[in-house]
Amino acid sequence: MPNTHSSNLVYLVRHGETEWSVTGQHTGVFDLPLTDDGERQAKRLVGRFKGVDFKAVYVSPLKRARQTCELAGFSDAKIDPDLAEWNYGDYEGKTTKEIHLERPDWNPFDDGFPGGESVEQVGARADRVVQKLHSAQGNLLIFAHGHFLRFLAARWLGLPPGNARFFVLGTTAVSILGYENNITRPAILLWNDRHHLQR
Numbered sequence: 001m002p003n004t005h006s007s008n009l010v011y012l013v014r015h016g017e018t019e020w021s022v023t024g025q026h027t028g029v030f031d032l033p034l035t036d037d038g039e040r041q042a043k044r045l046v047g048r049f050k051g052v053d054f055k056a057v058y059v060s061p062l063k064r065a066r067q068t069c070e071l072a073g074f075s076d077a078k079i080d081p082d083l084a085e086w087n088y089g090d091y092e093g094k095t096t097k098e099i100h101l102e103r104p105d106w107n108p109f110d111d112g113f114p115g116g117e118s119v120e121q122v123g124a125r126a127d128r129v130v131q132k133l134h135s136a137q138g139n140l141l142i143f144a145h146g147h148f149l150r151f152l153a154a155r156w157l158g159l160p161p162g163n164a165r166f167f168v169l170g171t172t173a174v175s176i177l178g179y180e181n182n183i184t185r186p187a188i189l190l191w192n193d194r195h196h197l198q199r
Helices: 019-023 036-043 063-071 096-102 119-135 146-156 161-166
Strands: 010-014 054-059 139-144 174-179 186-193
Touching: 010 146, 036 063, 054 063, 063 139, 119 146, 119 161, 139 146, 146 161, 146 174, 146 186
Parallel strands: 010 139, 054 139
Antiparallel strands: 010 174, 174 186
C-alpha cells in the first residue's frame, strides 16, 4: 500500500454495481442507477480515504458515478463530462457474447463501437483529463467508469489507448496513480483494490 499521506496522488474509484454490470451488458451513456448492492458497496467507501487531504474531487456526469461519489461522502464533487463512460453506440445494452454472435473477432480495444466512440476518441478524452491532473497540485479523487478509467491509466503511463485492455477493474474498486520520484516517471501505485468490500 502506498503512502496515502503523500501529495500529488490521483485516486480513482469505479462506480458501484448496476443491473447491467451484473448481467455483463455494455453500459455507456445509458443512465442506470446503482442497485441496492451497489449502494451498499458505495457506502463501504466511507472512511476508505481517511487521513487523505483532497485538493479536488471530480465525478462523471452519469448517475451511477454520482451516486457512488455521494454515498462515499463527497457530495461537493465537480462534474467533468470527460469522465463519462465510453459511448457504446449500437452495442449499448448488449453483452460481449451477443456481439460475438454477429462479429466473432470483435475486440472493443481494436474495433471500437459502431455508432459510438472509437478507441482514439476515448483516448483523447483521457488525454485531456491527464493533462488536467498533471497540472494540479495536491491529491485528487475521481469517480468514473470501468472502461474509461482503464483508458485513463493507459494514457497516464503514456501507453497507446488500446492498451487499456490490460487494466481490469471491478465495481467500486479503488486505484491510485502517482509517480516514481517525479512527474517524468508516472506510475500505478495501486490497482483494482476492493478490500473495503470484505469488511
